[in-house]
Every structure is written in structure tokens, then in C-alpha cells.
Amino acid sequence: MRILITGGAGFLGSALANTLITKNHEVLVLDDLSAGDPNRLSPEVLFHRSTITDRPKLWTLLQGVECVYHLAARVVVAESILYPREYNDVNVSGTVALLEAMRDVGIPRLIFASSGAVYGDQAEQPIAETTQPNPLSPYAVSKLAAEHYIHTIGALWGTTTIALRIFNAYGPGQPLLPSHSPVIPRFLSQALGGGSLVIFGNGQQTRDFVYVSDVVRALVTALTTDNVDHCTINIGSGTEVSIKELADEILAQTHASSNTLYSPVGSGGVSRLRADLTLARKVLGYQPEVALKEGLRRVLEEDPRYR
Numbered sequence: 001m002r003i004l005i006t007g008g009a010g011f012l013g014s015a016l017a018n019t020l021i022t023k024n025h026e027v028l029v030l031d032d033l034s035a036g037d038p039n040r041l042s043p044e045v046l047f048h049r050s051t052i053t054d055r056p057k058l059w060t061l062l063q064g065v066e067c068v069y070h071l072a073a074r075v076v077v078a079e080s081i082l083y084p085r086e087y088n089d090v091n092v093s094g095t096v097a098l099l100e101a102m103r104d105v106g107i108p109r110l111i112f113a114s115s116g117a118v119y120g121d122q123a124e125q126p127i128a129e130t131t132q133p134n135p136l137s138p139y140a141v142s143k144l145a146a147e148h149y150i151h152t153i154g155a156l157w158g159t160t161t162i163a164l165r166i167f168n169a170y171g172p173g174q175p176l177l178p179s180h181s182p183v184i185p186r187f188l189s190q191a192l193g194g195g196s197l198v199i200f201g202n203g204q205q206t207r208d209f210v211y212v213s214d215v216v217r218a219l220v221t222a223l224t225t226d227n228v229d230h231c232t233i234n235i236g237s238g239t240e241v242s243i244k245e246l247a248d249e250i251l252a253q254t255h256a257s258s259n260t261l262y263s264p265v266g267s268g269g270v271s272r273l274r275a276d277l278t279l280a281r282k283v284l285g286y287q288p289e290v291a292l293k294e295g296l297r298r299v300l301e302e303d304p305r306y307r
């Protein structure tokens with residue numbers, strides 16, 4: 001198939017692009033490089049630097065495409081609280097711009113990277129897709145709004161749409177950001193740099209950490225699965241790990257003598273997250289394969305930053 005990945009130079013998009021290439025698909029990537037790096041991509045991937053709202057560029061790139069993976073987005077929760085309009089522009093208006101271009105060109109299938117963040121705080125765990133979302137940040141709102149747009153417009157215009165609500169993905173190459181970095185690269189660099197591991201809050205908050213290859217397998221399966229039209233599906237590990245437990249595991253695996261420090265928690269975060277995978281198992285045959293311990297071992301082995 002000829003496939004377009006928006007945001008394909010990012011952490012998840014590049015892993016997806018490089019996997020699709022090994023399955024003999026023709027892969028095009030559109031990314032404005034605001035957070036991406038084209039050097040992550042296999043040479044066979046056709047890379048185009050452009051923003052998601054550039055209509056003429058979208059039209060050109062969409063010619064002959066059979067499926068679009070839409071991953072381009074601003075992704076930092078704390079930043080979204082400071083710049084909600086920017087998050088709306090890229091994550092919501094950008095999605096609508098893509099949908100219009102897909103309609104004009106006649107693209108039959110869209111797979112969207114949504115987020116477990118849409119659930120916010122929920123008393124019931126694990127969280128099933130039928131749970132009423134409770135977004136706690138503009139980032140989460142933007143992902144939920146984009147989901148509604150793709151399913152509603154997809155139904156109106158006859159496009160097959162699938163949204164995968166990805167929980168906390170991690171793996172080799174996950175960027176370490178100067179501020180508000182994802183927790184695993186931050187803890188790893190703190191441990192290996194001999195610094196303290198800084199835990200925001202009391203460390204009892206939990207996350208569902210899912211290894212990158214499990215996410216990519218779910219995305220690839222969604223390419224050809226039938227009977228999932230306008231469906232929203234959780235993708236996680238199905239387990240929850242507290243941030244304190246994560247810190248302890250990282251200290252054990254890195255053999256670091258660092259201590260843990262506690263710092264006040266920011267807003268926009270949630271207390272517990274654990275994905276219910278019943279629907280993913282049923283419609284995608286999805287089963288997570290890499291547990292956190294093994295995933296961290298692979299990150300330490302494969303990511304040159306941690307050697």
C-alpha cells in the first residue's frame with residue numbers, strides 16, 4: 001500500500017514508518033520537524049517537511065494514498081496549559097484540514113493516534129472505551145475533539161476511521177525534553193547522570209506504560225482490520241505501575257546510587273491510568289508482548305544515549 005504518516009519523523013511515527021517499510025509498503029512522511037528528526041527514518045521512507053495545515057502540500061502528498069496515519073500533534077500536556085490555542089490549531093484544526101484534503105482526494109482510511117489522556121481521572125480501573133472521558137488539559141481536550149471530528153466527518157464522507165487511544169508509550173529513541181520530558185527518558189538520564197530522580201507528587205500516581213513495538217503492532221494491524229469503522233480502541237499494557245515503582249526499577253537496572261526527590265505535582269496530570277484491553281483483543285487481536293521490566297532492559301541496551 002501507499003501510506004502517508006503525518007508526524008512520521010516523531011518518536012512513534014518513525015518507528016511505525018520503519019516497520020511499514022519492512023512490510024514492503026510505500027511510506028511517505030509529512031512532518032514540520034517542530035519535534036521530529038528525519039534521521040530516524042529508513043532511507044526508503046519518502047520524507048516531506050511541511051505543516052499539517054499546508055493544503056496544497058497535503059493534496060500533492062495524498063495522491064494515490066490508500067491509508068493515512070495521523071500522528072502529527074503537539075504532545076506536551078504542561079505546554080498545552082500555557083498555549084491552548086496553539087494546541088487547538090495543530091491538534092484540532094490540523095486534523096480538520098487533513099480530513100478536508102482526504103475527502104477532496106478520496107482517501108478511504110484514516111488511523112488516528114489518540115491518547116489515554118482523554119480519560120482524565122477515573123474511579124473505575126482499568127478504563128474501558130465506554131467510560132465517559134474527563135480531559136484535564138487542553139492537550140487531552142484536543143485529542144478528544146480530534147477523535148470526534150474524524151469519526152463524525154468520516155461517517156459523513158464515507159471514510160473508514162479508527163482512533164487508537166495510546167497510553168504511556170516508551171522505548172528506544174523517546175526524546176528527552178529540556179522541560180516536561182516524558183518520565184522514562186528523564187529518570188534514565190537522571191540515574192545515569194548521577195543526579196536525583198525527581199518525582200512529581202507522592203509517586204503513588206500510576207501509569208500504563210506500553211512498549212513502542214506493541215503500539216506499532218496495533219497500528220499496523222489497524223491498517224487491514226475489517227469491522228472497526230469509526231471505532232475507538234485502547235492501546236496500553238493493561239497493567240499499572242506507580243511512578244515510585246518505576247523509579248525503583250530504573251535505579252535497579254542502571255545500578256545507580258541516585259536517590260529520589262519529591263517535588264510538587266503540576267496540573268493536568270491524572271492519578272491512575274490503566275487500559276482495559278478487552279476491545280483491542282477482540283477487534284485487533286492485540287496482546288501486549290513487552291512488560292515494563294523487559295522494555296526498560298531493551299531501552300538500556302538499544303538506545304545509544306544510555307550506554
Ligand SMILES: NC(=O)c1ccc[n+]([C@@H]2O[C@H](COP(=O)([O-])OP(=O)(O)OC[C@H]3O[C@@H](n4cnc5c(N)ncnc54)[C@H](O)[C@@H]3O)[C@@H](O)[C@H]2O)c1
Pocket residue numbers: 006007008009010011012013030031032033034035036037050051052053070071072073074075090094113114115116165166167168169170
Ligand atoms: N508517546 C506517547 O506516549 C503517546 C501517547 C498517546 C498518544 N500519542 C500520540 O501519538 C502521536 C505521536 O506521538 P509521539 O510521542 O511520537 O510525539 P512526537 O512529538 O515525537 O511526534 C509528533 C510529531 O508531529 C510533528 N508535528 C507537530 N506539529 C506538526 C505540524 N503542525 N505539522 C506537521 N507535523 C507536526 C512533530 O515534529 C513530531 O515529529 C501524537 O499524536 C501523540 O498525541 C503519543
